[in-house]
Amino acid sequence: VYKALEGRSSFVEDPPLRIERGNVTDPLWCAFGYSPIRDEQGGVAGFLHTVIETKASAEAHHHWREQATAFEKQLERYMADREQIWQLSRDAMMIVTRELTLHAANPAWHRILGWSEALVQGMPILELIHPADRAEVQVAVSGFVQGQEAEQIDIRLRHQDGHYRWFSWSAKFDGNLLTAVGRDITADREEATRQSEALLRNSE
Numbered sequence: 001v002y003k004a005l006e007g008r009s010s011f012v013e014d015p016p017l018r019i020e021r022g023n024v025t026d027p028l029w030c031a032f033g034y035s036p037i038r039d040e041q042g043g044v045a046g047f048l049h050t051v052i053e054t055k056a057s058a059e060a061h062h063h064w065r066e067q068a069t070a071f072e073k074q075l076e077r078y079m080a081d082r083e084q085i086w087q088l089s090r091d092a093m094m095i096v097t098r099e100l101t102l103h104a105a106n107p108a109w110h111r112i113l114g115w116s117e118a119l120v121q122g123m124p125i126l127e128l129i130h131p132a133d134r135a136e137v138q139v140a141v142s143g144f145v146q147g148q149e150a151e152q153i154d155i156r157l158r159h160q161d162g163h164y165r166w167f168s169w170s171a172k173f174d175g176n177l178l179t180a181v182g183r184d185i186t187a188d189r190e191e192a193t194r195q196s197e198a199l200l201r202n203s204e
Helices: 058-088 107-113 131-145 186-203
Strands: 009-020 028-038 044-053 092-097 102-105 155-158 163-171 177-184
Touching: 028 058, 044 058, 044 102, 092 107, 131 163, 131 177, 163 186
Parallel strands: none
Antiparallel strands: 009 028, 028 044, 092 102, 092 177, 155 163, 163 177
16 A cells, blocks of 8 residues: 555565455455556555455466556556646646635646646635636536536636636536636637627617
8 A cells, every 4th residue: 555655556466365254165365456546746646456356376366467457557548648638738627626726727727827836726716716707606516516417617717917718617526626627718708799799889
């Protein structure tokens, strides 16, 4: 366990551990694997604990070890793909805690809004949201936490220079953190406003 929390995988397999199962006559032989799980910033956020039923023979033991190693490689590929999406996405992405503080934001988020990581890390997210949109955000987050179906919401976030930008957000709650992906729709909103104003002038 300690190796996994330090970022290293480990197996408890030599010899497999014998586990007695109450009134069951035959004991259960198991090997255990511990693989670190990293967050978007590369830190160890937890570990994957695999329990593999095995046999005493070396052949069966080797077979189960290969299966555990293959699964670990699949997990590593998944984490690498997720990190690549986080780094290269043109959409703004952010991770928010239950307490509505900003846990992390991807490079696109910082580029679009102009904030440096040092300025916003741990900031209450409501401080960045337009006052007129805050109630809608609180209702949406409450729904996510309670497991309700996710719906896209359009809200404004404050740029570092003080103006606001519109985003269309979708989000997912994993039981601890809320991951949100936002498409910048500021240009679309501004164009719609210009068209509405032009129609109003024409009608007058």
